[in-house]
Amino acid sequence: MKRTVALLMENQSGALSRVVGLFSQRGYNIESLIVAATEDPSLSRLTMTTTGDEKVIEQITKQLNKLIDVVKVLDLGESDYVERELMLVKFANESITRETIKKLNGEIVFENNELLNIQFVGSSEELDQVLKNLASSHPLEIVRTGASGISSNLKTLTI
Amino acid sequence: MSKEQISGADALLRSLHEEGVELVFGYPGGAVLHIYDAIFNQDKVEHVLVRHEQGAVHAADGYARSSGKPGVAIVTSGPGATNAITGIATAYMDSTPVVVISGQVRSGLIGTDSFQETDMIGVSRPIVKHSFLVQKAEDIPSIVKKAFHIATTGRPGPVVIDVPKDITDIGYTFDFEYPKEIDIRSYKPVKEGHPGQIKRAVKLLLRAKKPVIYSGGGVIQDNASSELIKLAKLLDFPVTNTLMGLGAYPGSDPKFLGMLGMHGTYEANMAMHNCDLILAVGARFDDRITNNPDKFSLSAKKIHIDIDPASLSKIINIDVPVVGSAKECLHQIIEELGTQSHKIDHEKLEPWHQQISAWKEAHGLNHNLLDQKPAGGKILPQQVIQSLYKETKGEAFITSDVGQHQMFAAQYYFFNKPRRWINSGGLGTMGFGLPSAMGVQFAFPDSDVVCVTGEGSIQMCIQELSTCLQYNLPIKIINLNNAALGMVKQWQDMQYGGRHSSSTYENSLPDFVALAKSYGHAGIKVKKYEDLELAMKECFAMKGKLVFLDVDVDPEEHVYPMLEAGMSMKDMHLSKEIKTW
Numbered sequence A: 001m002k003r004t005v006a007l008l009m010e011n012q013s014g015a016l017s018r019v020v021g022l023f024s025q026r027g028y029n030i031e032s033l034i035v036a037a038t039e040d041p042s043l044s045r046l047t048m049t050t051t052g053d054e055k056v057i058e059q060i061t062k063q064l065n066k067l068i069d070v071v072k073v074l075d076l077g078e079s080d081y082v083e084r085e086l087m088l089v090k091f092a093n094e095s096i097t098r099e100t101i102k103k104l105n106g107e108i109v110f111e112n113n114e115l116l117n118i119q120f121v122g123s124s125e126e127l128d129q130v131l132k133n134l135a136s137s138h139p140l141e142i143v144r145t146g147a148s149g150i151s152s153n154l155k156t157l158t159i
Numbered sequence B: 001m002s003k004e005q006i007s008g009a010d011a012l013l014r015s016l017h018e019e020g021v022e023l024v025f026g027y028p029g030g031a032v033l034h035i036y037d038a039i040f041n042q043d044k045v046e047h048v049l050v051r052h053e054q055g056a057v058h059a060a061d062g063y064a065r066s067s068g069k070p071g072v073a074i075v076t077s078g079p080g081a082t083n084a085i086t087g088i089a090t091a092y093m094d095s096t097p098v099v100v101i102s103g104q105v106r107s108g109l110i111g112t113d114s115f116q117e118t119d120m121i122g123v124s125r126p127i128v129k130h131s132f133l134v135q136k137a138e139d140i141p142s143i144v145k146k147a148f149h150i151a152t153t154g155r156p157g158p159v160v161i162d163v164p165k166d167i168t169d170i171g172y173t174f175d176f177e178y179p180k181e182i183d184i185r186s187y188k189p190v191k192e193g194h195p196g197q198i199k200r201a202v203k204l205l206l207r208a209k210k211p212v213i214y215s216g217g218g219v220i221q222d223n224a225s226s227e228l229i230k231l232a233k234l235l236d237f238p239v240t241n242t243l244m245g246l247g248a249y250p251g252s253d254p255k256f257l258g259m260l261g262m263h264g265t266y267e268a269n270m271a272m273h274n275c276d277l278i279l280a281v282g283a284r285f286d287d288r289i290t291n292n293p294d295k296f297s298l299s300a301k302k303i304h305i306d307i308d309p310a311s312l313s314k315i316i317n318i319d320v321p322v323v324g325s326a327k328e329c330l331h332q333i334i335e336e337l338g339t340q341s342h343k344i345d346h347e348k349l350e351p352w353h354q355q356i357s358a359w360k361e362a363h364g365l366n367h368n369l370l371d372q373k374p375a376g377g378k379i380l381p382q383q384v385i386q387s388l389y390k391e392t393k394g395e396a397f398i399t400s401d402v403g404q405h406q407m408f409a410a411q412y413y414f415f416n417k418p419r420r421w422i423n424s425g426g427l428g429t430m431g432f433g434l435p436s437a438m439g440v441q442f443a444f445p446d447s448d449v450v451c452v453t454g455e456g457s458i459q460m461c462i463q464e465l466s467t468c469l470q471y472n473l474p475i476k477i478i479n480l481n482n483a484a485l486g487m488v489k490q491w492q493d494m495q496y497g498g499r500h501s502s503s504t505y506e507n508s509l510p511d512f513v514a515l516a517k518s519y520g521h522a523g524i525k526v527k528k529y530e531d532l533e534l535a536m537k538e539c540f541a542m543k544g545k546l547v548f549l550d551v552d553v554d555p556e557e558h559v560y561p562m563l564e565a566g567m568s569m570k571d572m573h574l575s576k577e578i579k580t581w
């Protein structure tokens, strides 16, 4: 089962390697991982998607909480949440039509006479679907950020 | 006024002193030369020069385990740091409060593969509770404060402070002020158990007809032994201790089941398998206890008290998990029992106690082996432990290494007080025994400190015999010499058709008595059963001296009981011939 876990950690060198190291050390998967400083520059927010049953996810959140650099952990899957991922795809100019781009809610973020860079935003699942639909247009390069998420209730991941 | 201009090196020593550190174990080298000069220039913190950095960390660890105070080791960068790793991993697996200060190359050289550079933060990352790379001298006081706070609170563990050489440079001074308090926003270990969970636990405790208290190292670490004893007596429950938990409940108490698990007693393992309630305190249901978790104590309700939330329901599903310190939670349970209107019914436990006595009767350990001359003529290793127990009246501090000798010591020495049994349970580190005994002897200069070891293990840190001479440590080394890596050989006997692949030494063992003498100590060799008790007496009569008692024991002896892999706790080998399944 896929799960999204978000956490706040000290924005300092070494913190990220402890979080990532924990996953390899304890044999957990990281499917995607995204991290950036928050509005409070002393904190970074990290979102990762991982797979595992209920028990594994519980262990993961507990083990993450034990790390001294980790300030707060939220298993987003505990309640409703919104997940978004950004994907950029490059095409040779003639290989994709404007119509297809529009139908898939893509946005052209760069173009010249050789190529097009197109941006797609959606849940990871939606983007998987978009990619399937794009296959026949022969994308030259695909980059995905990995999902970030925010809960859909008043419970916040803040300190 | 309280502020003073001092160097980073002096600040480090001052900070250690502020933390109450009286003793550090270490080994010098280029990256820590400033620190060693600072050590030389003060007299508050004594430095003990070991012979190998692994020994420094084990000694600090032994000091910590026996005294309850944090242990400190100082090592240089590169090889000094990597030599310390086994010690750090040992402390990590047994959750002991050790602070390791490692030198690092100058800040400007980090990342350039400079001489004796190792990424200590990276290398030690999975085996520390936390670590710090000092980036400016001014941070030393607050980092030391945090390091000791983290190492000693919550679930204790080792903390590394990596100090680049320029940080301790005498040429740079700053205002030293030691912080009185420290706040780490992400680290607030709880002590008290949730009152609702305590109530739920008490309900189960009162309902049980076939209960067992299973306690581990957490009870010792948290100084919760008296609460454990009080609760057990109040409820009249039998108690078993893990390898790490021995001494938390008096070993010679009639309600004590002995150790449980892989080499636990028959009655302890049978009780765990057949009980209707387990109260686990400061123990973690590891694989050396549970055997196959899918077959573990299927009919028991389980209450688990632990300071580490991640230990709860990690391996075995728990009915009533309680996060909190062992001492506090046990105290809460005792209080709650006091307020309960219904009486504690000791009567209903009677059949259970009788069942346990019957198990003990049938297959319990024989604690009177010493009186009988062994049939095969060779001294039994168990007899050596019994003789040791008799001679020290159960009052000694016993450290151990890893192997059969360790298990015999755990099984046959009755530990009646906590912090008297010091061994590497989690990592199983051969070489731990002698250096950890040094730490214990420093913490308790007037007590008998014994290292029960094997001829394999002792050779892994034998160099510390030299340290023992320099500091006059009258440790008694009891070497159960079976001329083999006995525990390995036992597994080869049982599972590999007796093929002893690299578990014996083909007559290459040293003369340990001569070896001890060459290090300036005393040595005694025992070969015959008739000489054992006298030699033991002689050994302890040499008060101020380290004595190496090298006892030839029966190499054919196996450690029993032994759980059968993949099965439940009731499935044990009881001897070479008898199995319970």
Ligand SMILES: Cc1ncc(C[n+]2csc(CCOP(=O)(O)OP(=O)(O)O)c2C)c(N)n1
Pocket: B401, B402, B403, B404, B405, B406, B428, B429, B430, B431, B453, B454, B455, B456, B457, B458, B480, B482, B484, B485, B486, B487, B488
């Ligand atoms: C550093 C280390 N290496 C290897 C092992 C694996 N091991 C466990 S017990 C053992 C044999 C120990 O021999 P000895 O110290 O003579 O004890 P005995 O079992 O003979 O009493 C070995 C090799 C270990 N625990 N630690």
Ligand SMILES: [Mg+2]
Pocket: B403, B454, B455, B456, B480, B481, B482, B483, B484, B485, B486
């Ligand atoms: Mg041996």
